[in-house]
Amino acid sequence: MKTGQASIASAGDPVGRDYRLTGERAKQAVRLGLTDAEWYRPPIDPDRLRELMTRRNGPAIRDTALWLALLVASGVLAYLALGSWWAVPAFAVYGALYGGAADPRWHENGHGTAFKTRWPNDVVYALASFMLLREPTLWRWSHVRHHSDTIIVGRDPEISFPRPFRFRSVLPNYLNLISGPRMLLRIGQHALGRIDEDTREFVPEEELPRVVREARVFVVILGAVVVWCLATVSIVPLLFVGLPSFYGVWLVWFFAITQHAGLNEDVLDHRYSTRTVYMNPVFRFLYLNMNYHLEHHLFPSVPYHALPALHEEVKQHLPAPKTSMFDAYKEIVLALRMQRRNPDWEIPGREVPEDAGYRINGTRASSRSLATSMAVAAGLESRTDLGPADIVMPGQVTRIDIEDHTYALYRTRRNAYALTDGICTHGSADLSTGHLDDCIIECPKHNGRFNVLTGEPVRRPAKIPLATYPVEVVDGRLLVALRGSGPQPAAAGS
Template sequence: MPDYVPTNAASSGVKLDKKTLKSIAARSDRPGLIYIAQWIAFLAATGTLVWASLGSIWMWPAMLLHGIFLTVPAYSFSHETAHGTAFRTRWLNETVLWVTSLLYMEEPLHRRYTHTNHHTHTWWVGKDSQMPFDTPMGFGGWLAEITGFALLRFHMQVFVHLAVGHYTDTMKMVTPEGEFAKMTRNARIMLAIYALIAAAPFLGIWWPVWLIVIPRVLGAPVMLLFTLIQHVELQENSPSILESTRSFRSNWLAEFLYMKMNNHVEHHLYPQVPFHALPKLAEAVQEQLPEPDPGFFKTNLEVMSVVLRRSLGRQTKAATIRQAPHMITDGGPVERVAQRTM
């Protein structure tokens, strides 16, 4: 057996009989293809709004809306395909991983292997390569996280490292041998595409600016509000996913944008379950899990309130979301537990 305990259902004491799990985890192309069709339809509609409003003040809310529909599903689909669970057909999965990672702006295999490591060592300080902020979080950390610039800087550094063939210790730790050449090739191709997009306005071509670049920047904070609440305020260094990870209630729109990853505890317990089957999985294990936190907006407002109070030296007990015991204080200085790894 491995010389570590992977963080999953077994390490969390959650049980599900094999037959039920296998029926829930069954792979299919259909839900992923339907998702692509819906996503393209939404993008066509919001893109039309952007195009129709160019030159007026309405172009900005239109680009925000388009950016949300461009950026959040790109993140979600890149995540799902990194797991290899979006489609039954492997080449389809890998193609969508490449394209959506291009939009998400992370080299696809770096995405896959750092994320595999994140699942194996979820929220373990010094082991989890996807801890995007210091914990406990303060207001400065919150701002750095949700603007998207910290993540963008990290991903650009990764692109440059990979493109020049310089592999960091973290990359070497999480990446299987034999994958680096592919990662370098991917990074060079993707950087060339980004360079073409950046050069387009100088050639008089502006549509990528209105339909991709600015919407991508405007949509990033919404994407990061989704990812922020996956683990923030929860327990570091716990073998139990129930202590380190948060699920939250959701409506159909958030479930669509986030590909049902509001069931995040369930996803970490059984990462082999595809996105479309997560509600079924949640139902099967609900007796063994804590109640999900409130919806996207309420959970994020609570988090913002807590981190602001922490930075002001005030008490940090949240009213409605789950928190690890050490996150709740009466105020005063805060001792850092985890330093960001990305």
């Protein structure tokens, strides 16, 4: 068995696997340590990774503006063509841009990595969430879980191709006739304040009122469109708002099937569960480079526009990508057919290079501990000498282990030093491998963010502040008061 390979997939479920978040397989996954576990990451030069994680507004402004322009243009054409057959292709394009191309925009902006500036990410995320009938807060937390427990049966709420796969569900799925009505029903229930068990499973209690408020906004907007239809005795308003979330969804499935379908479940190495596929530039625009899906799961802090470059950096550590959509579909259809007969069947010949990689999760102590080299500054017994001031460069973060405690030492672009606990308070990620933008550190695992000067969380899923320790530069050395730091608290979980 290779590192991270399946440990419960072979348990075999007679009828099909139990994908419920509250079912037996969910409990089994917890027992077997498959939740919020350590994941493989390929080795990469830290400076290069830092470069790749850099955020830019330019590409996202260009790609968002082009998407919206195409959406409006196809909508205008569809309106002008009403009453003729030309309306069919016009609505097909409009629907694909609305209910299909919104998906990668929802995804990238949900990670907060599309734009450098924060608010456009939130605006586009909210818009795309509505277009896809995805309640923003609920789906934000659902996606956090997807990244923590990728394709872990009973834990990942976003497994779209369960084993055994029912081929007769393809057409209804491509028209959103299975998930769509369920999502509408759930929105209606949430608007009434009734929260289902699955939602409670991964959305924190304190976020539930927000789920209710958002569901009510969705109901109001959709209700207004329905009233408009009734008032004008016409279905046209719904063809523009509401129904594209059904007839345009085929594009979501067309791309999304390539991400994980047919690959291993219950593994702790994304290289077994996630696929990269080469696509042409048009597809890559529509899909916002999510065809580099394996790279995205390995480094969720790298924005979509840098994924092709990231792929070049790490591809020798990854299985060979599929060379085209056709190549990917060939593998997927074979796997889904075989797994229909035998849910434990796995794709043969998927070569995954053997290497240790590096770990994203933090540890409490390390052989690299500075404890032995540390000196307590003369006359400053209560302070610890972390070393020379250039131990960390402007705009960078470094990890420091002292006895049983991991810290992250930051130096902002304006040369302010800060020291915080080094392990994210949401999960177990090592913050020193995250993206530092002035005084904001972004966790490498779920894109949660903290202000390093105050420790305050500034972006979900991070909610609990980081402990901070004042750093002083004395004679070119960094001195810090670590009193009371003690062992780090357990992670808060997702």
